[in-house]
Amino acid sequence: xxxxxxxxxxxxxxxxxxxxxxxxxxxxxxxxxxxxxxxxxxxxxxxxxxxxxxxxxxxxxxxxxxxxxxxxxxxxxxxxxxxxxxxxxxxxxxxxxxxxxxxxxxxxxxxxxxxxxxxxxxxxxxxxxxxxxxxxxxxxxxxxxxxxxxxxxxxxxxxxxxxxxxxxxxxxxxxxxxxxxxxxxxxxxxxxxxxxxxxxxxxxxxxxxxxxxxxxxxxxx
Amino acid sequence: xxxxxxxxxxxxxxxxxxxxxxxxxxxxxxxxxxxxxxxxxxxxxxxxxxxxxxxxxxxxxxxxxxxxxxxxxxxxxxxxxxxxxxxxxxxxxxxxxxxxxxxxxxxxxxxxxxxxxxxxxxxxxxxxxxxxxxxxxxxxxxxxxxxxxxxxxxxxxxxxxxxxxxxxxxxxxxxxxxxxxxxxxxxxxxxxxxxxxxxxxxxxxxxxxxxxxxxxxxxxxxxxx
Numbered sequence: 001x002x003x004x005x006x007x008x009x010x011x012x013x014x015x016x017x018x019x020x021x022x023x024x025x026x027x028x029x030x031x032x033x034x035x036x037x038x039x040x041x042x043x044x045x046x047x048x049x050x051x052x053x054x055x056x057x058x059x060x061x062x063x064x065x066x067x068x069x070x071x072x073x074x075x076x077x078x079x080x081x082x083x084x085x086x087x088x089x090x091x092x093x094x095x096x097x098x099x100x101x102x103x104x105x106x107x108x109x110x111x112x113x114x115x116x117x118x119x120x121x122x123x124x125x126x127x128x129x130x131x132x133x134x135x136x137x138x139x140x141x142x143x144x145x146x147x148x149x150x151x152x153x154x155x156x157x158x159x160x161x162x163x164x165x166x167x168x169x170x171x172x173x174x175x176x177x178x179x180x181x182x183x184x185x186x187x188x189x190x191x192x193x194x195x196x197x198x199x200x201x202x203x204x205x206x207x208x209x210x211x212x213x214x215x216x217x218x219x220x221x
Numbered sequence: 222x223x224x225x226x227x228x229x230x231x232x233x234x235x236x237x238x239x240x241x242x243x244x245x246x247x248x249x250x251x252x253x254x255x256x257x258x259x260x261x262x263x264x265x266x267x268x269x270x271x272x273x274x275x276x277x278x279x280x281x282x283x284x285x286x287x288x289x290x291x292x293x294x295x296x297x298x299x300x301x302x303x304x305x306x307x308x309x310x311x312x313x314x315x316x317x318x319x320x321x322x323x324x325x326x327x328x329x330x331x332x333x334x335x336x337x338x339x340x341x342x343x344x345x346x347x348x349x350x351x352x353x354x355x356x357x358x359x360x361x362x363x364x365x366x367x368x369x370x371x372x373x374x375x376x377x378x379x380x381x382x383x384x385x386x387x388x389x390x391x392x393x394x395x396x397x398x399x400x401x402x403x404x405x406x407x408x409x410x411x412x413x414x415x416x417x418x419x420x421x422x423x424x425x426x427x428x429x430x431x432x433x434x435x436x437x438x439x440x441x442x443x444x445x446x
Contacts, residue, residue: 050370050373050374051325051328051329051370062314062317064317064318064321065321065324066320066321066324066325066328068320068324069317069320069321069323069324070317072317072320073313073314073316073317073320076313076316076317077313092294092297092298093283093294095294095297096283096285096290096291096293096294096297097285099287099289099290099293099294100285100286100287100290102290103286103287103289103290104272104287106327107272107287108272149271149272152271153271
């Protein structure tokens, strides 16, 4: 039975899971919700996500929500089954460090990037509010400090944990190509090289291009 | 070699790891930092936590940071070795659901609770700021909606995933801080029968009760850090 993924391919958490599915060689069907409003329907809350979010994954009858747990579940069940891509190492210490870097992304990397995406892409489009330059300025400053830490973390490493892993996948936001802050990555050689390396992996490259073309072609969600 | 845990025992994330260590029957040494300021020292950033946070755990030469990954690592390496407490089930589907509930705690449960605790305990004590009643009101409303979801999630269940797991454990510090230490908002839990019973059940586990009460005595006895 094919895996069913409820989500939208312009949403970072959905993209995270799509990349994971593709890297593991897993076929799936993507079902977009009817609209953002439909996430608040009683049926969605009862049968898909109790906190009205995307993505939601169905593997047969098994339902799981929250993008990072979904990815860890897929790796745990299917890693090594369809191809030999390793997203979480078997060694308990290395697996712990991959988990740690996923937590860094959630705790420190994501908050300022999400503010930038919200201000520059969603604020006007979804809420009819103009972007707030003060919020953008603060988010840029916060993100610059985070990338300073990443510049050190990536010293002499091709990927966050040495070899490519789920820790790198969860960082694949489309901000770099779409909003106007690519200098933050480009001014830091280790970060820039890491990002280029990620973007050149077939699965990720294709996924980011699809997302970018969505933003270029669509005025409304 | 004994596990070393860097942090203050009254800090929520550190307490989460302490409870996990105790549930697994693991001996450890707690090393409080010299001060909160010392977390920004170059040495701390280079050798302990690159973002200047706690906890940090050393297992021999292995260093790991971030409380939930630390807990998952400890379970992965030591579950079943010192006692038979199961914090993450072996079945891949149940393990996935435990992970999902841990994510609910992080994404939805913790933010409004942290705001409440910050306003009611931390702001004045650490930063000499008065509590902001508007933030408290919004955080209460947000938390009430989250607990409405939990009331349904816990329908017909003793614990979030049926049996006690790491998913329930991670909720302990923040719940206790607002329910047991601040107390003015405990009605939010007590007015929801499934949530109330769940919290009482979790709190009354020996390891948890003892760990949380030690934390309470810190808040009651110390004006300053």
